[in-house]
Structure formats: C-alpha cells, structure tokens
Amino acid sequence: MKEADIDISSHTSNVIDPEILNRADYIIILCGHADEHCPVI
Numbered sequence: 001m002k003e004a005d006i007d008i009s010s011h012t013s014n015v016i017d018p019e020i021l022n023r024a025d026y027i028i029i030l031c032g033h034a035d036e037h038c039p040v041i
Helices: 018-023
Strands: none
C-alpha cells in the first residue's frame, strides 16, 4: 500500500469469530509466512 501512497500502518488484524469460522466454506490467508506465524485453523 505504501507504493500507492496509502498509509495503513495503524491498521490491525481482526480476530476470527469461531461461529463465523464454523460456517465458512473457504478460509483465505493473506500473509506469505502463515505456515510459521499464524495459528492453525
């Protein structure tokens, strides 16, 4: 986003609501190092 001159440095990730997660057909992870740093779902 920095390349597009948009500041998102104050943004944070949202916690996944277990109820919504149980109803989801797909989960899309947008971080490249998710296998090492993100919790297993």
